[in-house]
Amino acid sequence: MTEKVWKAEKHIRKGEGVASVSGGGPSPGFVEFSRRSRQELGDLLGENLKTAAGERGFIVRAGLMDPLNAVVSERVRGFCRLPYRTTGGTIASCPGILNNWKACPPHPLEIAETIEILSRARGFLIVQFSGEENLTVQGDAHLLIERAAGALAERGYDIRKVYACGPCRLCQRGCGEGEDCRQPKRRLFALESCGFWVNALCRRAGEFPVYGGGPEEVRWIRNWSLPDQDTKVVRYVTGVILG
DSSP, X not given: OOHHHHHHHHHHHHHHTSOOSSSSOOOHHHHHHHHHHHHHHHHHHHHHHHHHHHHTTOEEEEEEEXXXXXXXXXXXXXXXXXXXXXXXXXXXXXXXXHTXXXXXXXXXXXXXXXXXXXXXXXXXXXXXXXXXTTTSOHHHHHHHHHHHHHHHHHTTOOEEEEEESSSOOOOTTOSOSSSSOSOTTTOOEETGGGTBOHHHHHHHHHTSEEETTOOOOOOOOTTTTSTTOOOOXXXXXXXXXXX
């Protein structure tokens, strides 16, 4: 095993070692909410995402989970500051932090504030967009989850928070150079930047599938951009907290 692969797997093990907010299984209240809502949520996602996502090369999978079963920790948010390899070489951390993009640390809510939102929610909808590297665009997943959240709100769902995958891509001109976000009401924080361990979210939501069989566990790509890269499949994970 190479040093780079070992380091990646070391951090994955650290994420897997973090306990969920509640430390228990799904609550009876969530199970009842899921029983009543999963069919409608799946229908809404199908109506609003199937065609648009397919045109962008994505397969949509979604599931519902108890918000208090989420794994969220400052340790996970710290992964955003790990060295980040690009085709041009290794940089100190994710570009979102290096360039002070407004949906990356330190701009997201504190962990305690996120847990407070989770504690007052009824469900956490995890929506995954799967595709092939170089044939899909990460920013498209941001537009699609924003569209889905709008459709849910129109149907009467209480949208508490919407999350994307990676630095926010809603501004066509890119993130502004000033200290403030140009569109704070639209801004989408990445799940990881808020401390969510995405693998745990996918597993939990997979127990209560809503659309496409439920989300699948994320695979971290080994040896990215090198000749022996192990997979071209990418899975962008987004989420909507429902009140």
